[in-house]
Amino acid sequence: MTSAGSVAVAVLNGADMPVCELYEMSITNAVFGDPQPDLHDPWYDLMWCAVAPPPEKPRGFSIQSAHGLDDLVRAGTVIVPSVPESVVSHGEPLPPVFLEALREAHANGARMVSLCTGAFALAEAGLLNGKRATAHWGNTADLARRYPLVEVDEAVLYVDEGDVLTSAGMTAGMDLCLHLVRNDLGAHVANQVARRLVVSAHRPGGQAQYVDLSVPGTDDDSLGPVMEWASQHLDRQLTVDDMARQAGMSSRTFFRRLHAATGMTPLKWLLNQRLSRAQSLLETTDLPIERISEHSGLGTAANLRRHFTLHVGVTPTDYRQAFSPMPKVRRR
Template identity: 65%
Template sequence: MGTGSVAVVVPGHITAPSWDLYELSIACAVFGTPQRDLADPWYELRLCGTGEDGSGPAGAGFALRTPHGLDDLVGAGTVIVPSVPDACVEEGEPLPPALITALRRAYDSGARMVSLCNGAFALAEAGLLDGRPATAHWMHTAQLAERYPKVRVDDSVLYVDDGDVLTSAGLTAGLDLCLHLVRRDLGAHIANQLARRMVVPAHRPGGQAQFIDLAVPHADDDRLSPVLDWARAHLDGPLTVQDLARRASMSPRTFYRRLHAATGTTPLQWILNQRLGRAQSLLESTDLPIERISELSGLGTANNLRHHFLKQFGVPPGHYRRAFPPGNQP
């Protein structure tokens, strides 16, 4: 297995109905469905069973059998733990020792380690989150922090990218993290195209709040959408909260509150995220100089672009362009 290989830990038995299937299916959908028109080769997916026999009370769920076992985690470029049994989280039942050993061996062999939802408990048990920032579903973060005090648990974010170890909150946050991995590996253009095919938002930053107040009247949502679409089309010009609020026929305070409720971020941060996304796209799809890209994305000077780009993505624009050069996109 090479750097584009993804090994997913699959439990032997899943209780139905269960959210565990959702996180598992996310990993399979993103990494296991070839998108050769976007990138060829695509990821190589391996489903690795934990060695459980799938036994359980009749009618309690179903067994899963996989062609690979825990030994196949070693050598993978990325290892994903979508979930662990609820009893291990809520009742403190021990995780399978063979799983913990395999996770440590995979990390020692150079794998990028990823957890979705309560899969963070497995990474924490393996000691891979000690001293690191991490998250999980907000319903379980208190238990994670209590059980593993060396982990710097953050219950307010969608996902945490700590380089070679990444964790996410539950359900759709797991999809955000998987798309983030594609973005890291293959670039923003391919990640955006994949998100479009999956009919999901192209990019939600990991620092966005886990729980967003969705009790926003539909009429207000309808007033926000055209304003945000207009803003995306005018990123190269000055954009202020006052201007956007006026277009939405709201006071600045009401606009701030409505946008934060709908997106989990502030208007200024939303605008900055859109501008950085525009800069990413231009870096990948054009050979325009950095100065011109900073102007078209509304970030002003090249120094301002470099500052925000480095803070958001961990690399300067020039390094990003060398990793995803123009002309490589389908």
Template identity: 65%
Template sequence: MSAGSVAVVVTEEIGLPSWDLYELSIPCTVFGKAQSDLADPWYELMLCGTGAGERPEDAAGTGLVLRTGYGLDDLVGADTVIVPSVPDPCVEEGEPLPRELIRALRRAYDAGARMVSLCTGAFALAEAGLLDGRRATAHWLHTAQLAERYPKVRVDDSVLYVDDGDVLTSAGLTAGLDLCLHLVRRDLGAHVANQLARRMVVPAHRPGGQAQFIDLSVPTTDDDALAPVLDWARSHLDRPLTVRDLALRAAMSPRTFYRRLQAATGTTPLQWLLTQRLGRAQSLLESTDLPVEKIGELSGLGTANNLRHHFLRHIGVSPSEYRRAWRQTVC
């Protein structure tokens, strides 16, 4: 087993926003501090900057000035290259990524480096063509943009990270820590990864995927005929509602109601109801100590077994695991 060298890309060296700082700190914490009692030698960490060269007074964000000791040319020869994130305008507004960064990523991959992205770093790997034909992920807020901009990438927004051998991607924020610990597990074994996780006071492995953190709410419709009946349905989720019930309350035929709801929300009536019921169950699991059986009843999902079935299928974890993970998160 070997640790090797890890090159972390810093795409903005001045005025890093707090979002980027958090994800940059994760590989620095995991790979940058020697743990010689766990593995010797430990990883060799290099921070490789793009060298944008902004003046500090012009920089936005935290105002922190970060000068790296390595440049993009140093990505070539590293055993692992990590792109923690890319500037927000490149994601939100489609601004081009630095061409020198994309060329450096391709050269590093061609030289045999293992390529890793955290959160929106997936946009850089995708731009370099390294995710074509591969399954990949990013923060669920940005997976739709990733899939639209790079149709050759098989985007999965339900997982915390994807290990595709020599190319790995993670969801946002703390999911980057899950992936970095996974890299340690691959390189140095489960014992080392587990001990490192204990020192960092985090789980060595979190159950489920990022599906459990996705906002399930459906945007409020501006269809005046639908809004009242949908508000009513949300207040009566414990009832055995049907499409016919909702259509009658909206004074429409079931066919018309189906068509209007799908046009307004992008989903079918039955899927809308299921999403609302799951959202209610999540809220009750987060905020109460009610037993699973009672939550199934109040959310309209029925028995505890039926609630577990839908949670495992759509959220990726059981109700009990969801409640435990949520409470660990807020604590």
């Protein structure tokens, strides 16, 4: 039988795990760990549940806890923070006893939550099969490749599938934790917690991650010069024929080679570069939107807003407010 207010955080600090990911740990502690009697009493009962005893000489930080997997399987909410990079990049196996505990907790009715690359653990346990899920945008391609039964959405901050929830990287984990509080205790309580933590009160899960739209890597050396040339002439109305001519290829050959190298059509690749240029100008200059659209080769401000909102997930103005540093550089 589960306790609705109990939150178990999986601590992967055994001998086989190199380091606890403290950022996600701190998020869960900040939201669920400190009692808030003026907002709701009782508050959550937060437990750090160690998968294995910490090593004597950890390769990084480790957490010693009185709780273990027996407590995790009885919790109302189970949170899996980021898993080690070796699991994500090299497919290093997670402890089978841990994966079985995740399955048992889910079968017991627990709400399963992952932060950032914790989605790899839920996927490995089979809990994301047939569901939408996300992770840090830099890892979503690996997640989709390794777990084809998972519907991976690389562009959102978090995904709520009811009994299983996943978040993107870093601050999106905070957004998801506040979303849990909002669902459990209401918007007022969640907003007050956010205010005390000095973070945004509510960023909807469908808001886009700020993905990297820059030039993707390619092993095709013959395409490097034309890709660089196109990136330096984004203010022009370039066509596939223009780029093919610059590459010394027929349009058909160029189309095929670029698609094979990047997974994109030339026009899709070109649009990504234009949006990447717009992102850079929004971050580093105070140019008006109309001028940014011209420098990016997107024509009118309305066209920039339409493409930016569609592909980045927020308006150019909202993006600038989120990412524009001071001081700004005025460009002509």
